[in-house]
Amino acid sequence: MTDGTDLDELLIAHAAGHLTEAVALVVASHLCLCRESRRRYRIYEILGGLLLEELPPEELAPERRARVMAALGEDPPTAGGTGIRRCENPLPAPLAPYLPASLSAAEWRRSGPLAELPLSFARSRRGRLCLLRLDPGATVPPHSHVGIELTLVLEGRLRDGDRVLEAGDLAIADPAIEHAPRAGEPQGCLCLLFAQEG
Amino acid sequence: MTRSEEEQARIADLLAIARHRDREAFGRLFDHYAPRVKAYLRRLGADPQQAEELTQEVMLAVWRQAAQYDPRRATPGTWIFRIARNRRIDALRRERRPPEAEEAEVEAEAGGEEAVELPDAILEAESEALLLEKRLREAIARLPPEQAEILRLYYLEEMPQGEIADTLGLPLGTVKSRLRLALAKLRDYFAGNGASRT
The missing domain is CATH 1.10.10 (Arc Repressor Mutant, subunit A)
Structure with a gap:
């Protein structure tokens, strides 16, 4: 379960650039949906700038400066914006490059009231990254995990033990925990899931 | 100059690069940040050659993307830290960092706030990002x-x-x-x- 500290550790690790791609994707998506986390994340990024300013400088070879100055173009600076392709669906923008053109036409793996759409990412660490759709009232069979499991609710509601997760909420489950999350009714639930394997 | 005056001068330099491709301003930022970016990359395991090459790339990105810098949202140090962090993930980890929506875009999409043209007066007033950085420095000192x-x-x-x-x-x-x-x-x-x- 998320306690503030675990979430903060993820936020600071993301700000510092420590997270692997799949975990970074879940956190970046969560940030799009949660203002409070954005506020804290911003502070952690400012911390990065502050620590950078405080580092003892290491001089570069003198020709480096000349080389960079010579490479400066005259082109007008790139206009603002991050150039992120907007999702056509209401999903967070960072997910866009990982999604198929059409979610409905994609090949979901259906298993009873659950449907899973695997997303591909750089596999420097083993893990499973997918969108998971649960029919209203559907329960994920009880399970525990080898590694950490992150569940970001994108639409609808998910009940996990005593906790009700709404869109934007991120659940961080420790390896030892066995749980059987259940989708809310009547709208079911769409989640982004990352499970570490080995 | 006090710390705050130095920061204001660096903000002015970044804005001068964005607005009229000011090479002298860029030279000053290079002299301040390039050795710090190199030190940061060295600490993360880059060898001196790699660190200097990546630092060149980071500084060229500062030149090209200066128009994206918003002094209300980030100090120059934080903004440059972000560029260095992201380049380093791409280059040294051979992984990509998922695109991140800028806070301004997320807020605008959520109807949170209007984008406003930046008044020059920002240079006299202390920006919000500088204020946050100052508070963070106090917090770390404690x-x-x-x-x-x-x-x-x-x-x-x-x-x-x-x-x-x-x-x-x-x-x-x-x-x-x-x-x-x-x-x-x-x-x-x-x-x-x-x-x-x-």
Whole structure:
């Protein structure tokens, strides 16, 4: 379960650039949906700038400066914006490059009231990254995990033990925990899931 | 110059690059930041050659993307830290960092706030990002030195907690609890002070 500290550790690790791609994707998506986390994340990024300013400088070879100055173009600076392709669906923008053109036409793996759409990412660490759709009232069979499991609710509601997760909420489950999350009714639930394997 | 005047001068330099491709301003930023970016990359394991090449790329990105810099949202140090962090993930980890929506875009999409043209008066007034940075510097100064040290090692050097424990000759549990305490103190310091929104 998320306690503030675990979430903060993820936020600071993301700000510092420590997270692997799949975990970074879940956190970046969560940030799009949660203002409070954005506020804290911003502070952690400012911390990065502050620590950078405080580092003892290491001089570069003198020709480096000349080389960079010579490479400066005259082109007008790139206009603002991050150039992120907007999702056509209401999903967070960072997910866009990982999604198929059409979610409905994609090949979901259906298993009873659950449907899973695997997303591909750089596999420097083993893990499973997918969108998971649960029919209203559907329960994920009880399970525990080898590694950490992150569940970001994108639409609808998910009940996990005593906790009700709404869109934007991120659940961080420790390896030892066995749980059987259940989708809310009547709208079911769409989640982004990352499970570490080995 | 005081710290704050130096920061204002660097903001002015970045804006001068964005507005009229000011090479002298860029030269000043290069002299200040390039050796710090190199030091940061070296700490993360780049060899001197790699670190200098990546630093060149980072500084060229500063030139090209200067128009994206918004002094209300980031100090120059934070903005350049972000560029260095992202380049380093792409280059050294051979992984990609998922695109991140800028806070401004997310807020605009959520109907949170209107994008406004930046008044020149921002140079006289202390920007929100500078204010946050100042508060953060105060918060870190209040941390017991042993907690601040662990925060630095963890954040900037991407040192796993186990390695920090070995380096400092401390039990792992002590490192974990010091890091947690440091994060909790930073969080408490910023909790509900309203400084993140104006």
